[in-house]
Amino acid sequence: MLTDMHTNRSPQVAGQDCLLIRNVRPPEADALDVWIQAGRFAAFGRDLAVPTGCAVEDGGDALLLPGLVEGHTHLDKTMWGLPWYRNEVGPLLTDKIHNERSFRAASGHDAGTQSLGLARAFLAHGTTRLRTHVDIDTQGGLAHLDGVLRTRAMMGPLQEIQVVAFPQSGLLCRPGTADLLDRAMVQGADVLGGLDPCAIDGDPVASLDALFAIADRRGCPVDIHLHEPGAMGAFSLGLILDRTQALGLRGKVAISHAFCLGEVPDRERDALLARMADLGVVVITTAAPSRVVPSLMACRAAGVTVVGGNDGIRDTWTPYGLPDMLERAMLIGLKYNLRRDDELALALDCVTGAAARGLGFADHGLAVGCRADAVLVDARTVAEAVVARPPRRCVLAAGRIVARGGVLLSQAVAA
Amino acid sequence: MLTDMHTNRSPQVAGQDCLLIRNVRPPEADALDVWIQAGRFAAFGRDLAVPTGCAVEDGGDALLLPGLVEGHTHLDKTMWGLPWYRNEVGPLLTDKIHNERSFRAASGHDAGTQSLGLARAFLAHGTTRLRTHVDIDTQGGLAHLDGVLRTRAMMGPLQEIQVVAFPQSGLLCRPGTADLLDRAMVQGADVLGGLDPCAIDGDPVASLDALFAIADRRGCPVDIHLHEPGAMGAFSLGLILDRTQALGLRGKVAISHAFCLGEVPDRERDALLARMADLGVVVITTAAPSRVVPSLMACRAAGVTVVGGNDGIRDTWTPYGLPDMLERAMLIGLKYNLRRDDELALALDCVTGAAARGLGFADHGLAVGCRADAVLVDARTVAEAVVARPPRRCVLAAGRIVARGGVLLSQAVAA
Numbered sequence: 001m002l003t004d005m006h007t008n009r010s011p012q013v014a015g016q017d018c019l020l021i022r023n024v025r026p027p028e029a030d031a032l033d034v035w036i037q038a039g040r041f042a043a044f045g046r047d048l049a050v051p052t053g054c055a056v057e058d059g060g061d062a063l064l065l066p067g068l069v070e071g072h073t074h075l076d077k078t079m080w081g082l083p084w085y086r087n088e089v090g091p092l093l094t095d096k097i098h099n100e101r102s103f104r105a106a107s108g109h110d111a112g113t114q115s116l117g118l119a120r121a122f123l124a125h126g127t128t129r130l131r132t133h134v135d136i137d138t139q140g141g142l143a144h145l146d147g148v149l150r151t152r153a154m155m156g157p158l159q160e161i162q163v164v165a166f167p168q169s170g171l172l173c174r175p176g177t178a179d180l181l182d183r184a185m186v187q188g189a190d191v192l193g194g195l196d197p198c199a200i201d202g203d204p205v206a207s208l209d210a211l212f213a214i215a216d217r218r219g220c221p222v223d224i225h226l227h228e229p230g231a232m233g234a235f236s237l238g239l240i241l242d243r244t245q246a247l248g249l250r251g252k253v254a255i256s257h258a259f260c261l262g263e264v265p266d267r268e269r270d271a272l273l274a275r276m277a278d279l280g281v282v283v284i285t286t287a288a289p290s291r292v293v294p295s296l297m298a299c300r301a302a303g304v305t306v307v308g309g310n311d312g313i314r315d316t317w318t319p320y321g322l323p324d325m326l327e328r329a330m331l332i333g334l335k336y337n338l339r340r341d342d343e344l345a346l347a348l349d350c351v352t353g354a355a356a357r358g359l360g361f362a363d364h365g366l367a368v369g370c371r372a373d374a375v376l377v378d379a380r381t382v383a384e385a386v387v388a389r390p391p392r393r394c395v396l397a398a399g400r401i402v403a404r405g406g407v408l409l410s411q412a413v414a415a
Numbered sequence: 416m417l418t419d420m421h422t423n424r425s426p427q428v429a430g431q432d433c434l435l436i437r438n439v440r441p442p443e444a445d446a447l448d449v450w451i452q453a454g455r456f457a458a459f460g461r462d463l464a465v466p467t468g469c470a471v472e473d474g475g476d477a478l479l480l481p482g483l484v485e486g487h488t489h490l491d492k493t494m495w496g497l498p499w500y501r502n503e504v505g506p507l508l509t510d511k512i513h514n515e516r517s518f519r520a521a522s523g524h525d526a527g528t529q530s531l532g533l534a535r536a537f538l539a540h541g542t543t544r545l546r547t548h549v550d551i552d553t554q555g556g557l558a559h560l561d562g563v564l565r566t567r568a569m570m571g572p573l574q575e576i577q578v579v580a581f582p583q584s585g586l587l588c589r590p591g592t593a594d595l596l597d598r599a600m601v602q603g604a605d606v607l608g609g610l611d612p613c614a615i616d617g618d619p620v621a622s623l624d625a626l627f628a629i630a631d632r633r634g635c636p637v638d639i640h641l642h643e644p645g646a647m648g649a650f651s652l653g654l655i656l657d658r659t660q661a662l663g664l665r666g667k668v669a670i671s672h673a674f675c676l677g678e679v680p681d682r683e684r685d686a687l688l689a690r691m692a693d694l695g696v697v698v699i700t701t702a703a704p705s706r707v708v709p710s711l712m713a714c715r716a717a718g719v720t721v722v723g724g725n726d727g728i729r730d731t732w733t734p735y736g737l738p739d740m741l742e743r744a745m746l747i748g749l750k751y752n753l754r755r756d757d758e759l760a761l762a763l764d765c766v767t768g769a770a771a772r773g774l775g776f777a778d779h780g781l782a783v784g785c786r787a788d789a790v791l792v793d794a795r796t797v798a799e800a801v802v803a804r805p806p807r808r809c810v811l812a813a814g815r816i817v818a819r820g821g822v823l824l825s826q827a828v829a830a
Contacts, residue, residue, distance in 0.1 A: 084796055084798070087756055087798070088755055287704070289704035289750045290752035291752075320802050331749075334746075339502055339735075341502055344734065383501075387729075
């Protein structure tokens with residue numbers, strides 16, 4: 001994970017945005033100093049000399065983790081920071097979809113304000129890269145997208161946000177949605193989203209053809225919510241893989257949830273995983289305690305990257321959630337019964353290295369040349385950080401200290 | 416849940432240990448005052464007059480929850496408060512059992528000190544009743560029991576602790592253990608524990624006969640760890656129910672984990688649940704995210720009480736866990752996909768009312784005459800308290816304020 005660990009070269013004069021952090025412990029390494037220059041890691045080593053003019057931070061022997069990565073959330077839906085929402089919604093997926101649209105129409109829910117509040121809370125807890133789905137439908141049009149694009153701009157270089165244009169109410173089943181998705185990509189969405197082509201759209205071939213036509217036209221990555229269970233989900237997944245292959249979208253497609261991979265027989269699952277590995281298709285999971293989910297170990301063994309995400313946080317769908325990827329790593333660890341220290345490192349990987357690789361966030365990690373995103377926590381090991389979810393001693397984003405003790409520094413991030 | 420809610424009678428002169436808490440909100444009720452006298456709730460009502468000499472606490476419009484109940488933990492095993500234990504243990508149940516015995520022999524682990532530290536942490540987070548299993552085996556003898564009985568004595572009236580004499584290494588398979596269990600009951604254990612009569616002891620009939628002979632002789636309740644899966648577990652459970660019935664132990668038997676109830680076909684499960692309901696046998700669950708667990712709704716529908724518990728916290732078995740029953744309620748909610756406010760009240764019930772009923776903790780609840788155990792949190796509703804797990808504004812135990820902000824008050828509980 002670390003390169004140039006034992007160099008003690010240091011510059012003579014500090015450049016722009018120079019920061020030296022003394023006495024921190026990267027995972028499985030001894031304490032060292034970290035030199036950051038112009039937003040990137042410039043050196044790791046023992047007793048680095050302080051360049052003239054460089055700010056110095058005492059790391060206090062804290063554990064140094066890379067910046068945390070949220071792979072799947074819905075910033076636009078959240079009611080984070082608002083009074084408690086009493087959930088009286090029915091049990092079906094469609095109950096939740098319809099309830100949310102009615103709630104929005106009645107409440108004047110503001111996706112811009114809400115997404116900014118939650119993005120800031122994520123940053124305060126160490127998340128420096130984040131993929132969020134944004135609802136696009138024929139009722140709200142692109143209003144949510146506009147709000148979240150403003151949030152993306154405001155978070156600027158401190159928190160890299162990927163915006164997924166997501167047809168929450170279906171694609172074909174609500175005519176006009178495909179055009180809206182296409183416009184969303186033109187207006188600045190980063191990723192094209194999809195949703196259950198059988199269970200919601202009712203016509204998997206036509207639905208996926210429509211979706212992939214947009215991806216082909218816009219040359220964009222794709223991230224599909226696939227809740228469909230068992231054989232139905234595996235069938236849809238096969239259709240997705242066919243189109244990924246046919247259109248040359250290798251390394252650009254993600255499947256969110258993919259419950260079916262936890263439900264079909266192992267032989268069928270392994271055949272799908274082999275195709276996914278070959279096509280660079282990643283799995284994004286919340287590791288939901290209430291569901292059968294794709295096997296982390298089977299995915300890793302097959303070469304399929306597994307990314308962790310919270311899904312919605314405190315919205316009309318779910319009352320649960322914290323903008324804390326260490327808590328999500330703990331839930332991943334609990335779901336996959338990861339108890340050994342080396343196993344818990346895999347849980348953290350789902351919200352750090354593997355997540356950055358799987359989602360295409362560049363220059364992530366604790367290595368010279370990477371973006372200087374990091375989290376300092378008082379913990380002896382990665383495993384302790386995951387299970388204890390300690391307060392964030394400080395958060396670095398693009399080389400700047402942006403939060404201490406879970407609170408954003410006002411000079412770092414404007415409200 | 417509340418009785419005498421709207422009385423505003425109040426005493427003229429305060430008796431011993433009088434406390435008036437102003438302006439708190441019981442679940443689903445308007446703000447009111449609570450009068451506590453001699454360790455018990457004496458009245459709930461609006462604008463109660465302050466008796467002369469009575470202490471007054473401003474509740475600050477906090478949510479008033481009953482004292483939290485831990486149904487299944489292992490205070491004696493914990494390394495809470497000690498340096499991080501690097502877990503490198505193998506995957507089998509027997510790997511964990513053998514590793515723990517070797518670790519103890521080498522480390523000089525002190526069950527008295529460790530159990531006291533964790534019991535205090537539980538109290539600081541609002542747990543005023545707690546059932547703990549204590550390892551009894553032919554290597555350690557009754558040393559762990561001695562330590563935990565000291566902890567029980569030191570926690571005194573503030574935290575009611577039930578001690579289960581638990582044959583962690585097996586009963587028949589380690590000769591001498593049955594005698595130790597019998598001695599443990601004589602020395603002050605409250606409940607007789609058991610463990611997988613097929614998978615660990617290898618002779619379910621002989622194992623359960625030996626166990627129930629002690630229960631019959633000592634007239635004590637029984638709590639059996641049943642990890643055995645599917646048909647094997649259901650077979651053992653049937654044998655347990657036979658003996659519960661034959662010995663007239665109605666209302667005195669609990670099954671911890673009972674994974675088999677989540678695994679056998681519904682018809683077989685329902686037949687077992689019907690017998691359990693008839694015999695007053697309760698289920699105690701951690702709602703483990705990694706396992707299939709008994710259905711909360713099927714148990715409730717059948718009339719079987721479901722109690723929540725953490726199991727071990729930060730020990731050689733597991734790195735996970737916090738002494739916080741609101742976090743356990745959240746994990747129960749996540750496991751059973753409880754999203755509506757009325758559903759989340761069921762998750763809290765597993766660690767409050769249902770737990771107290773199922774385990775036989777008397778006088779629990781927010782009602783006149785009950786032991787004045789309570790937790791004040793800043794939350795609008797029970798659902799918010801469960802998902803947000805807010806800091807405990809204050810904890811009352813037997814009518815005394817024993818903790819504020821998650822920290823025990825030194826005058827309330829000696830270290």
